[in-house]
Amino acid sequence: MTEALVTMRGVEKVFRRGSEDIHVLHQLDLNIPKGEFLALMGPSGSGKSTLLNLMAGLDRPTSGTITVDGQQIDRLSRRELAHWRSANVGFVFQFYNLLPVLSAERNVELPLLLTSLSKKERMQHVAAALRIVGLEHRAKHTPRTLSGGEQQRVGIARAIVTDPALILADEPTGDLDRKTGDGILDLLRSLNSMQGKTIVMVTHDPHAASQAKRRLYLLDGQLSTEMAA
Amino acid sequence: MKFLALVLANFRRRKLRTLLTMLSIVVAFVLFAYLAAIKKGFEMGATVAGADRLIVRHKISLIQPLPQAYQSQINQIDGVAVSSQAAWFGGIYRENEFPFPQIAVEPEPFLTIYHEFVLPPAQKAAWLSTRTGAIAGRKLVEREGWKLGQRVPIKPTFLQAKDGGAWVFDLVGIYDGAHEEVDTTGFFFRHDFLDENRRWGKGQTGWYYIKVADPNKAESIVKRIDERFANSPAETKTELEKAFIKGFAQQMGNIGAIVVAILTAVFFTILLVAGNTMAQSVRERVSELGVLKAIGFTDGQMLALVLTESLLISIIAGAAGILLGWLAVSGGDPTGGALPVFRFGPEARVTAVIIAVVLGLITGAWPAMQAMRLNAVEALRRE
Numbered sequence: 001m002t003e004a005l006v007t008m009r010g011v012e013k014v015f016r017r018g019s020e021d022i023h024v025l026h027q028l029d030l031n032i033p034k035g036e037f038l039a040l041m042g043p044s045g046s047g048k049s050t051l052l053n054l055m056a057g058l059d060r061p062t063s064g065t066i067t068v069d070g071q072q073i074d075r076l077s078r079r080e081l082a083h084w085r086s087a088n089v090g091f092v093f094q095f096y097n098l099l100p101v102l103s104a105e106r107n108v109e110l111p112l113l114l115t116s117l118s119k120k121e122r123m124q125h126v127a128a129a130l131r132i133v134g135l136e137h138r139a140k141h142t143p144r145t146l147s148g149g150e151q152q153r154v155g156i157a158r159a160i161v162t163d164p165a166l167i168l169a170d171e172p173t174g175d176l177d178r179k180t181g182d183g184i185l186d187l188l189r190s191l192n193s194m195q196g197k198t199i200v201m202v203t204h205d206p207h208a209a210s211q212a213k214r215r216l217y218l219l220d221g222q223l224s225t226e227m228a229a
Numbered sequence: 230m231k232f233l234a235l236v237l238a239n240f241r242r243r244k245l246r247t248l249l250t251m252l253s254i255v256v257a258f259v260l261f262a263y264l265a266a267i268k269k270g271f272e273m274g275a276t277v278a279g280a281d282r283l284i285v286r287h288k289i290s291l292i293q294p295l296p297q298a299y300q301s302q303i304n305q306i307d308g309v310a311v312s313s314q315a316a317w318f319g320g321i322y323r324e325n326e327f328p329f330p331q332i333a334v335e336p337e338p339f340l341t342i343y344h345e346f347v348l349p350p351a352q353k354a355a356w357l358s359t360r361t362g363a364i365a366g367r368k369l370v371e372r373e374g375w376k377l378g379q380r381v382p383i384k385p386t387f388l389q390a391k392d393g394g395a396w397v398f399d400l401v402g403i404y405d406g407a408h409e410e411v412d413t414t415g416f417f418f419r420h421d422f423l424d425e426n427r428r429w430g431k432g433q434t435g436w437y438y439i440k441v442a443d444p445n446k447a448e449s450i451v452k453r454i455d456e457r458f459a460n461s462p463a464e465t466k467t468e469l470e471k472a473f474i475k476g477f478a479q480q481m482g483n484i485g486a487i488v489v490a491i492l493t494a495v496f497f498t499i500l501l502v503a504g505n506t507m508a509q510s511v512r513e514r515v516s517e518l519g520v521l522k523a524i525g526f527t528d529g530q531m532l533a534l535v536l537t538e539s540l541l542i543s544i545i546a547g548a549a550g551i552l553l554g555w556l557a558v559s560g561g562d563p564t565g566g567a568l569p570v571f572r573f574g575p576e577a578r579v580t581a582v583i584i585a586v587v588l589g590l591i592t593g594a595w596p597a598m599q600a601m602r603l604n605a606v607e608a609l610r611r612e
Contacts, residue, residue, distance in 0.1 A: 058523060059606050078528060082525050082527040083527070084525075085524065086524060086525020086526075091523050091524060093609070097516060097519075097520045097609070099235075099517050100242075101239060102238055106234065106235075110524060111525060113232060113235070114526065114530075158524070
């Protein structure tokens with residue numbers, strides 16, 4: 001049996017809005033093995049992004065435990081979580097979220113600023129990441145001069161530059177046309193199959209989800225169906 | 230250092246806004262330099278006044294004369310090292326385009342008391358041997374284009390010469406200051422020439438300069454001098470030179486307080502302008518800051534990033550303003566002589582640097598706290 005990278009046990013997430021408690025996740029259990037490419041689907045407000053944020057250590061569960069690569073992250077302090085994220089998680093966002101004032105290579109370099117690597121080493125890692133996403137020739141370009149697909153590739157390069165165990169992608173093709181989106185999905189798939197990256201992708205799009213090895217459906221705060229791809 | 234590129238990149242985000250904010254800070258510091266120099270000018274060197282120097286004047290006012298006969302009694306008071314008579318001449322040179330003070334003094338004791346007036350020995354000897362001789366400060370000589378040996382005619386306003394015409398002095402010496410803050414716009418001539426050539430006021434002088442042997446005993450000497458002439462027709466008011474200068478300057482109002490009030494208003498306004506710029510700048514990139522947090526920047530690093538940005542704006546613009554202000558003030562007294570000591574000294578420059586740093590810290594504090602407390606999940610939702 002493949003070793004689990006992410007383990008969630010009895011996870012509850014309750015948001016308080018005014019005097020009302022909103023139960024977003026109910027007693028959720030989940031195992032994500034290493035090397036998995038998981039698509040997380042469900043309607044708006046079903047808790048997909050909340051689940052992703054919990055895995056990323058950006059949010060804390062109301063109860064339950066979350067363990068990623070042997071580290072129980074729900075017990076870490078804010079500062080410890082920040083350090084943990086910088087080493088273990090890569091993010092890919094729907095709207096790319098690149099810093100417009102920085103070139104592509106400077107955007108990719110950002111997570112490396114939190115490491116002890118020298119400038120030369122950082123630039124070597126950046127070049128490698130840009131090569132993987134096929135954008136080494138656009139390294140000096142600012143986001144404004146890149147297409148949506150290219151920006152998302154830069155976003156993916158930024159996510160993999162520190163070689164994290166887990167890549168979390170929130171609607172990575174949501175802002176792209178089908179053809180460009182397919183290119184991004186191909187890239188994620190190759191990162192999963194060729195480099196063994198564990199990827200959790202939140203998506204509304206059944207076509208995008210079909211590219212994953214496994215699909216999970218989140219409905220009313222619970223994983224209702226689990227289907228093999 | 231590796232985060233500096235990230236901080237500097239933000240300056241390019243809204244170039245015009247950054248530029249205008251920095252420009253407002255530059256202007257504030259140029260103004261600071263000017264007002265500091267004006268304040269210095271009004272203090273007229275009070276900060277460098279000798280602790281061993283006293284001024285004895287008429288108790289009623291400075292324009293009331295004192296008897297010359299007082300000098301021998303003053304010299305007898307224990308602790309008085311040397312004294313010089315001094316009288317205000319108040320004459321007009323040319324059309325009085327650039328007025329300058331002319332004071333009659335006794336050369337030998339005067340130069341002993343004011344040892345910071347540096348006069349070459351040959352010129353000192355010439356002054357002592359020339360009854361109509363006068364010395365002038367370097368700034369004044371340069372402004373008027375005088376040369377040694379030149380005759381300087383000055384029309385009297387109240388001290389009429391015997392012949393009713395202008396007083397003509399021979400310029401026998403040009404003094405320099407021993408340091409930058411010495412006023413070199415003065416004109417001094419011999420009191421005995423004044424006595425010899427004036428129509429009225431014989432036996433009278435304006436005030437006395439005194440040098441005391443021990444500055445620690447200056448206060449008690451002040452008392453003794455005034456007690457000595459109490460209940461006489463011309464009672465005296467003796468002061469330490471510093472107090473005398475400050476009192477003289479305050480005849481026009483408390484310039485220091487006025488300057489501080491203006492600068493407080495200016496920097497408070499700049500605080501609002503720069504603070505608003507920083508707050509706006511952080512508000513505009515909440516989602517970007519959210520990304521930084523998501524990829525692992527700690528709360529402390531977020532605080533440091535925003536605070537560094539604010540500090541850099543303030544320090545770069547402040548340094549430019551200080552430099553420009555310094556250059557402008559170095560151009561000289563814009564009043565043509567009303568402010569003999571007009572300089573943006575090291576003390577004021579250090580104060581300006583401190584203000585620039587404090588300005589950067591204050592304007593960046595609130596936005597930096599916001600960036601630090603930012604919830605990454607909330608921030609990333611704001612697309």
